[in-house]
Amino acid sequence: MGLRGFIFRKIVAACLTIVAIVCVNFAIFRMAPGDPIRMMFRDPRVSAENLQLMKEKFGLDKPLSGQFVAYVKGLTRGDLGLSFSHRRPVLEVIAEKIPPTLLLVITALVIAVFLGVVLGALAGWRSGTRFDTFILTASLTMYSIPTFALGIIFLLIFAYHIAIFPLGGIVTPASGFEGFELVRDVLWHMFLPAISIVIWYVGEYVLLTRSSMIDVMGQEYITTARAKGLKNFRILKRHALRNALLPVVTITGVNLGFAVAGVIEAETVFSWPGVGRLVYDAVSKRDYPLLQGVFLLFAFSVVTANLIIDLIYGYIDPRIKVRS
Amino acid sequence: MRRLSNQTEKLKLFFKLLFSHRMGLSGFSIILLFVFVSVFAPLLATDDPSRSGEFENILLSPSSQFWFGTDDLARDVWSQILYGARVSLTVGFIAAFITVVTGTLVGLVAGYYGKLVEELLMRIVDFFMMLPELPLMIVLAAVLGPSMWNIIFVVSLVSWPTTARVVRSQVLSLKERPFVEASRCIGAGNVKLMFGEILPNVVPLMFAQAVIMITEAIYAEAVLSFLGLGDPTSISWGMMLHFAFESGVMARALWWVMPPIFSIVALIVSFSLLGTAISDILEPGYKEQKGY
Numbered sequence: 001m002g003l004r005g006f007i008f009r010k011i012v013a014a015c016l017t018i019v020a021i022v023c024v025n026f027a028i029f030r031m032a033p034g035d036p037i038r039m040m041f042r043d044p045r046v047s048a049e050n051l052q053l054m055k056e057k058f059g060l061d062k063p064l065s066g067q068f069v070a071y072v073k074g075l076t077r078g079d080l081g082l083s084f085s086h087r088r089p090v091l092e093v094i095a096e097k098i099p100p101t102l103l104l105v106i107t108a109l110v111i112a113v114f115l116g117v118v119l120g121a122l123a124g125w126r127s128g129t130r131f132d133t134f135i136l137t138a139s140l141t142m143y144s145i146p147t148f149a150l151g152i153i154f155l156l157i158f159a160y161h162i163a164i165f166p167l168g169g170i171v172t173p174a175s176g177f178e179g180f181e182l183v184r185d186v187l188w189h190m191f192l193p194a195i196s197i198v199i200w201y202v203g204e205y206v207l208l209t210r211s212s213m214i215d216v217m218g219q220e221y222i223t224t225a226r227a228k229g230l231k232n233f234r235i236l237k238r239h240a241l242r243n244a245l246l247p248v249v250t251i252t253g254v255n256l257g258f259a260v261a262g263v264i265e266a267e268t269v270f271s272w273p274g275v276g277r278l279v280y281d282a283v284s285k286r287d288y289p290l291l292q293g294v295f296l297l298f299a300f301s302v303v304t305a306n307l308i309i310d311l312i313y314g315y316i317d318p319r320i321k322v323r324s
Numbered sequence: 325m326r327r328l329s330n331q332t333e334k335l336k337l338f339f340k341l342l343f344s345h346r347m348g349l350s351g352f353s354i355i356l357l358f359v360f361v362s363v364f365a366p367l368l369a370t371d372d373p374s375r376s377g378e379f380e381n382i383l384l385s386p387s388s389q390f391w392f393g394t395d396d397l398a399r400d401v402w403s404q405i406l407y408g409a410r411v412s413l414t415v416g417f418i419a420a421f422i423t424v425v426t427g428t429l430v431g432l433v434a435g436y437y438g439k440l441v442e443e444l445l446m447r448i449v450d451f452f453m454m455l456p457e458l459p460l461m462i463v464l465a466a467v468l469g470p471s472m473w474n475i476i477f478v479v480s481l482v483s484w485p486t487t488a489r490v491v492r493s494q495v496l497s498l499k500e501r502p503f504v505e506a507s508r509c510i511g512a513g514n515v516k517l518m519f520g521e522i523l524p525n526v527v528p529l530m531f532a533q534a535v536i537m538i539t540e541a542i543y544a545e546a547v548l549s550f551l552g553l554g555d556p557t558s559i560s561w562g563m564m565l566h567f568a569f570e571s572g573v574m575a576r577a578l579w580w581v582m583p584p585i586f587s588i589v590a591l592i593v594s595f596s597l598l599g600t601a602i603s604d605i606l607e608p609g610y611k612e613q614k615g616y
């Protein structure tokens with residue numbers, strides 16, 4: 001089988017997962033107690049004829065199987081339905097929120113992975129020392145603070161009371177900034193939400209890298225490297241860290257599901273105009289089509305990201321090629 | 325009888341180890357404090373937490389009448405905190421219970437039977453683990469409507485797979501052990517082997533999982549309530565923050581914002597400390613290292 005079989009299996013699994021997600025997504029919104037149309041239009045003044053019309057428009061007069069076919073057909077055309085709080089196609093509403101979210105997530109994730117791996121590797125390398133205990137306790141604490149709670153604290157301190165950062169948003173409204181000024185303005189707005197997300201992830205990556213490092217340090221090849229008389233730092237870099245990073249890579253994929261949580265919380269607190277804030281607005285307006293669309297987007301991206309990470313893993317872990 | 329006293333001995337030893345573990349002891353004490361507070365909430369509360377007060381009592385800073393001040397509807401913050409502890413702990417304990425029982429059953433059956441049963445169950449587990457947790461919980465909670473039981477249901481539905489996976493891998497190694505083989509030889513059936521022989525050996529792991537799950541459930545309840553999906557009939561810490569955030573005046577009313585934040589963090593941190601302590605204690609060799 002080897003590498004090609006591995007890739008094939010992973011791709012098939014990802015496709016099956018996506019099919020299952022589509023089914024679940026369809027089912028959830030039909031599981032809701034009560035009439036979906038009544039749920040959408042809570043106003044009792046809407047007449048029975050209009051409700052009937054709405055039912056036909058949304059295809060809800062058809063039997064379930066017919067609805068499912070229509071839903072899947074719509075999906076393949078990129079039709080996720082209409083958001084009734086924005087009165088526009090869901091896809092359109094979501095699409096314009098994606099770039100700000102990507103900017104925030106990628107920035108936060110890169111910083112967190114870097115800091116987490118460095119601190120975790122050092123803690124694991126010097127496990128049992130005072131430095132290690134400090135890093136471990138700090139990570140456990142940081143990991144335990146909900147992102148939204150941390151965000152509120154930052155907002156209160158640095159945006160209200162000291163007021164060195166903005167209260168929210170992505171750019172200063174009506175500032176007319178361009179070029180470098182604009183970049184600086186966006187970074188200034190991004191600082192607090194990014195830090196709130198980073199603090200949570202750093203804890204997670206520290207814990208992971210640390211335990212993986214401790215595992216690796218017990219291996220015989222480290223003893224061999226020591227016996228060869230290699231310098232400490234060289235052992236850390238060339239022998240220990242490289243192997244300790246494998247599990248960290250796998251976990252990054254699993255973690256993307258959690259990454260989404262941090263984004264929703266941070267974007268909500270700092271009114272960052274991304275997909276996360278969109279979830280909050282959709283919840284408060286009970287905009288079900290929009291909520292459904294965002295869920296689908298999150299699920300798709302997590303599955304895709306996992307697939308990519310699995311494939312990368314296939315290349316970097318020599319055991320997968322050998323196993324055949 | 326001998327077996328029972330053996331169990332009590334083990335439990336005694338466990339608590340001895342826990343109380344001599346610095347993280348374990350501090351986590352356990354803080355949790356105990358919160359349990360006390362939530363059990364005696366009606367006695368400790370100075371006011372009905374959900375009753376809107378008089379106009380002149382809106383957003384008062386802490387005083388002898390309102391220990392933690394009042395919110396924008398003139399409700400007493402101290403009393404809200406007390407009753408909030410009830411919600412957090414109830415959701416935490418019940419959701420963790422459902423999660424661990426379901427997860428253990430699935431893991432046990434999958435690990436024990438193997439083959440097709442395992443393949444099928446573990447595919448379902450993998451599928452659930454692939455879904456982004458918070459969005460799934462949000463969507464379900466939004467569709468099912470705001471109630472504490474829905475939150476418990478949603479949290480359990482999303483978190484059982486982790487336990488199933490952990491238990492399964494433990495069962496895989498346990499079922500090859502000689503004592504299981506011996507029991508099979510004297511004619512024990514599948515049910516007897518699973519629940520009589522293997523399950524008792526999974527119990528410590530179940531406790532460790534339960535603590536992690538309580539932490540996650542408390543976190544999830546706080547986030548869902550903060551996002552406005554909480555139960556409107558029973559005020560929780562997350563919901564207090566939701567109202568404070570929505571009110572737009574939270575910067576002027578720190579006494580309203582800080583207590584729920586502090587409570588959430590304290591409770592979650594103490595459960596993580598307890599969890600770390602328990603997994604330390606369960607680590608093979610820990611007992612011997614401490615001289616037992």
